[in-house]
Amino acid sequence: MAQPNGTNGHTNGTNPSDPIPATHLLASFAANAQTTHLTAALRTKVKEVLLDFIGVTVGALTHASSTLPILTAITALQGPTVTATSPGVCTVLAQGEPRFLKQYAGLLNAALGHSLDFDDTYAPGTLHAGVTAISAALAEAESLANEGRTPSADEVMLAISVAYEATCRLGRELGYEAYSRGFHNTSTAGIFGSIAALAVLRHLDTRTVEMAFGLAGSKAAGSMQYLDNGSWNKRLHPGFAVHDAFMCVALAEAGVVGASRILEGTSGFFKAYTPSESVDLGRLVEGLGKKWEWLGSSLKPYPACRMTHAFIELSGNMQAARAKSSRVSPDEIKSVELRMSPANYILVGDPTPNKRHPTNVIDAQFSAYFQVAHSLLYEAKTGDMSPYSRLEDPAIHQLTDKISVKTDKSMSGFGAKMSVQWTDGQPDSKEQQFPLGETEHPFTRDKVEEKFMALAVPVYGETKSSQIVQAVDSLEEMSILQLLKLLR
Known part of the structure; x- marks a missing residue:
């Protein structure tokens, strides 16, 4: 393809004289x-x-x-x-x-x-x-x-x-x-x-x-x-x-x-x-x-806005390290600080009432407060829809009040920085640039199937769900009607 005008071969798309059709x-x-x-x-x-x-x-x-x-x-x-x-x-x-x-x-x-x-x-x-x-x-x-x-x-x-x-x-x-x-x-x-x-x-x-x-x-x-x-x-x-x-x-x-x-x-x-x-x-x-x-493109391990995923993973890892035989209590946490890009803050970090204390699924999916609180208290699991059964959980709402979100202009994409101050005086700071599922932090094939089965088995049953996995794997050998018949 011939290079368009401009020293780097690129021109802005709103220019009416732009030669690129x-x-x-x-x-x-x-x-x-x-x-x-x-x-x-x-x-x-x-x-x-x-x-x-x-x-x-x-x-x-x-x-x-x-x-x-x-x-x-x-x-x-x-x-x-x-x-x-x-x-x-x-x-x-x-x-x-x-x-x-x-x-x-x-x-x-x-x-x-x-x-x-x-x-x-x-x-x-x-x-x-x-x-x-x-x-x-x-x-x-x-x-x-x-x-x-x-x-x-x-x-x-x-x-x-x-x-x-x-x-x-x-x-x-x-x-x-x-x-x-x-x-x-x-x-x-x-x-x-x-x-x-x-x-x-x-x-x-x-x-x-x-x-x-x-x-x-x-x-x-x-x-x-x-x-x-x-x-x-x-x-x-x-x-x-x-x-x-x-x-x-x-x-x-x-x-x-x-x-x-x-x-x-x-x-x-x-x-x-x-x-x-x-x-x-x-x-x-x-x-x-x-x-x-x-x-x-990346698959999502958690049913929430992608901008919250690195925070969910970090929180889940902290929970796993602290919980041992029982779940973490909100009383064990003094404060939590999250840092994210300004673009992500608009969607998941703004401390509006419906983000700090969501009462419906969509608000919770777009709330870094809810997602972090839930993962710190209950862990983070692939394919898990249970967080949204806990929208009224008082422990989660107690913890969301301890979470603050700040913007960081040096951050981009779905990167996350997180600091937890535990009441025992132990600080815990983590950061992650790429959430699970990105090519830099890939979602393995076993996780793909684990997520699929968690969602499909309640609808199709285990046998048919396994047949669907096999059918998709051998897609070239099937007609589209055969596949769709299986999916009905």
């Missing part, structure tokens, strides 16, 4: 992706994130109070004329025979997959790419199979990879700064990744993908105001993104004209959704199809 290049990447691009690393990673997605999605049936209302609402919206006997209906995981139109199946799988805040993350983009990428790919693949155009397992894996890549690269350019503007990168970037998945499976040409992207510029959304009351908006964000991706693709295929240059334009995506001065179109498109940034 980012929208066109990203659309071309999706339209021209080939299964020969699938490396061994990509195949392994797709299987890992797919298994994780299945687990966190069906886990919402057991652990998320929002699941039934969302299922009820979408069933009513779809209407009584669409049933399990209707042609072309698609699968929602663990809901029995297919009975949803593909756009609604995609919406539901993505919303459920994000409901526990347990889905994989991409640190440079501060987002969750898997729920949109996989939900869109599975629904479209099943829809095509229903039409007699069954995509191969390789095509599905390619669609997932391309969708992840588009979402992660867009999220990286949006940056942390997008959150200060009030937008959720998971959904604002996720709609473009979903379109990329559909483009691969439907063999769309570059022009059609560009038009779908252009239309998506008017649909990308996801308000961070959900933090005000721990609302379920957040859980729906990726679902809305997948649903609207199907709409944008259908419109583009029918010849509807979408906005041109939607990513790089003066009123385009980056201008609207982030105040970042570091948007870099050269970096956005550099190495597309050769360098797969999404391989840096």
Whole structure:
């Protein structure tokens, strides 16, 4: 690729004279992706994130109070004329025979997959790419199979990879700064990744993908105001993104004209959704199809905002070292000080009443106070949903009042610094740059399966859950319909 103007080959994405046709290049990447691009690393990673997605999605049936209302609402919206006997209906995981139109199946799988805040993350983009990428790919693949155009397992894996890549690269350019503007990168970037998945499976040409992207510029959304009351908006964000991706693709295929240059334009995506001065179109498109940034995605060991994970791990290690035969008492702790980046402080460290003393799951997931207090008292375990059964635990609330959070401008990413002053006079200070699951601190395969089984067994049972693990491991040998039948 020819280098754009600028001494370092990069220019800011909001410059109207910028020569980099980012929208066109990203659309071309999706339209021209080939299964020969699938490396061994990509195949392994797709299987890992797919298994994780299945687990966190069906886990919402057991652990998320929002699941039934969302299922009820979408069933009513779809209407009584669409049933399990209707042609072309698609699968929602663990809901029995297919009975949803593909756009609604995609919406539901993505919303459920994000409901526990347990889905994989991409640190440079501060987002969750898997729920949109996989939900869109599975629904479209099943829809095509229903039409007699069954995509191969390789095509599905390619669609997932391309969708992840588009979402992660867009999220990286949006940056942390997008959150200060009030937008959720998971959904604002996720709609473009979903379109990329559909483009691969439907063999769309570059022009059609560009038009779908252009239309998506008017649909990308996801308000961070959900933090005000721990609302379920957040859980729906990726679902809305997948649903609207199907709409944008259908419109583009029918010849509807979408906005041109939607990513790089003066009123385009980056201008609207982030105040970042570091948007870099050269970096956005550099190495597309050769360098797969999404391989840096990480699985989550704990069902909480990723920004709390290093603190959870540090607290759990301290608890394990002190507890011996019994759990730590809040009376043993005089004070706790946490340090984090200013960007993370906005989401998990601000000492508002609903963070210091959360009363619902979402507020607790975004509270460094609650997560640290719980881990210091009760330990930190992979795949454990029990913290949210203790929202009213007086010991936790006693301890959260002893926790202070400070910002540290020298810190970045998901790094954590933590100091505990024990009442016996013993100080305890720890720090960690990378939470468990990042490539620098990897989540081992046994942990992947441990997490999956913890979430899947209550829904599928142990035998079927083990069969799903085997099926995903041998994905190339299965048809998409065989896999989805197993997941029903």
